[in-house]
Amino acid sequence: MSDQSKVVHHFTEFPEFENKGLEDNGISFPELEQILKEYLLSQPRETMEFKECFVRLEQENNEEVRIVEVTFQDHNMKNYTRLWGSKSNEDGRVLDMKVDAVDLETKEVVYERQLV
Numbered sequence: 001m002s003d004q005s006k007v008v009h010h011f012t013e014f015p016e017f018e019n020k021g022l023e024d025n026g027i028s029f030p031e032l033e034q035i036l037k038e039y040l041l042s043q044p045r046e047t048m049e050f051k052e053c054f055v056r057l058e059q060e061n062n063e064e065v066r067i068v069e070v071t072f073q074d075h076n077m078k079n080y081t082r083l084w085g086s087k088s089n090e091d092g093r094v095l096d097m098k099v100d101a102v103d104l105e106t107k108e109v110v111y112e113r114q115l116v
Helices: 014-023 030-040
Strands: 004-011 048-060 063-074 079-088 094-103 109-114
Touching: 004 014, 014 048, 030 063, 030 079, 030 094
Parallel strands: none
Antiparallel strands: 004 048, 048 063, 063 079, 079 094, 094 109
């Protein structure tokens, strides 16, 4: 797995995430940002409420990897919706990207879809 991990950003307020994470390129992951904008951020805030975003750097197999995890609370479905992704910092290739849903009460994954 990973040899070492460093948290680059941890956003817990939407305005900070929007300004520093998206507009100032803090998450630095255009492919994930596109999915965020098309599917999650296009939902009404009453439905899809931003909770947090972690951006980490990890060393994996002698390569620096950027990992981004964004979590929203989906009030209609009564679960957390998470968008995850990882990409090589060296050549920019996307290694993994998926979306999942976690039940608020049981904390079990109730839905998962591989995007890349």
